[in-house]
Amino acid sequence: xxxxxxxxxxxxxxxxxxxxxxxxxxxxxxxxxxxxxxxxxxxxxxxxxxxxxxxxxxxxxxxxxxxxxxxxxxxxxxxxxxxxxxxxxxxxxxxxxxxxxxxxxxxxxxxxxxxxxxxxxxxxxxxxxxx
Numbered sequence: 001x002x003x004x005x006x007x008x009x010x011x012x013x014x015x016x017x018x019x020x021x022x023x024x025x026x027x028x029x030x031x032x033x034x035x036x037x038x039x040x041x042x043x044x045x046x047x048x049x050x051x052x053x054x055x056x057x058x059x060x061x062x063x064x065x066x067x068x069x070x071x072x073x074x075x076x077x078x079x080x081x082x083x084x085x086x087x088x089x090x091x092x093x094x095x096x097x098x099x100x101x102x103x104x105x106x107x108x109x110x111x112x113x114x115x116x117x118x119x120x121x122x123x124x125x126x127x128x129x130x131x
Contacts (some may be wrong), residue, residue, distance in 0.1 A: 001042050007072040011065055014040060032057035037068075057102065057111050 001010040013038055021028060028036070037050045037058075052067060053059070102111040111117065 001040055007068060010040070011037070011068065031059050031062040034064040035066055037061065041068075058075045 001007075018028065018033060038045075038052065044122075048071060050122060052064060056063075099109060100107050101109050101114045103114045103117045109115075
């Protein structure tokens with residue numbers, strides 16, 4: 001995304017590209033779409049991107065699009081200042097330092113990377129396969 005490009009236009013172009021890929025039968029799941037959209041944004045969205053990524057277990061394209069459009073609307077209506085960006089960066093730093101799994105409650109990883117949850121799911125799938 002160019003700095004001079006409007007966010008709405010960028011999202012519209014992004015959706016067009018996703019539809020083009022779908023038309024050639026290339027499927028990208030919703031979480032990957034969300035990550036691609038976040039990383040297609042300029043550097044000025046760095047803290048916003050990190051806040052969304054580290055504050056959620058699962059990302060969805062529609063949620064990310066909604067957050068971006070809300071941020072853009074607020075920016076246009078009220079003019080976000082650097083104080084808001086600093087507050088967002090503080091949240092990101094605290095999230096990065098407090099990587100606590102929501103499943104096993106241990107520090108150092110998130111639920112998506114939890115080995116205990118993976119082992120439990122593997123055991124459950126083995127029971128279904130055997131039984």
